[in-house]
Amino acid sequence: MNNELKMSYQAELMAAADAAHQSDFTTAFSHLERAHILSQKFAFAHAATHLRMLRLGWRTRDAREIFGQLTRAAAALVFSRIWVPLGNTGRASVSPFEPMHVPEDLANILKSTKRDNRSS
Secondary structure (H helix, E strand, O other), X not given: OOHHHHHHHHHHHHHHHHHHHOOOHHHHHHHHHHHHHHHOOOHHHHHXXXXXXXXXXXXXXXXXXXXXXXXXXXXXXXXXXXXXXXXXXXXXXOOOOOOOOOOHHHHHHHHHHHHHHHHO
16 A cells, blocks of 8 residues: 555545544445545455454444345455455445445555556
8 A cells, every 4th residue: 555545545534433433324324435445456455454343333223234244254264355346335235346436536546556656
């Protein structure tokens, strides 16, 4: 993970934690979705994001989210380096196979990561 991507990913995680601490679960999940998009190609970060979603699902007593995140966390460890649906938010309410629109700011970060990888 390059520095820009890592810093952006960590900022989303911190914003999610802050929102959850204030019991603003909608905003917390939104930040975790953004973190998910950034972490999809990195197995451990990807799985960790799903585990944070699992924890938030537990906190909100959302059975669908809990079950969905259990399966997604395990799959993230196996499939992150093989194939991921670009832009997928990672929530249990969406298909884990559905590519989705990537917000422009995140797309720019991901593009810079691809450029860094090609120049290495």
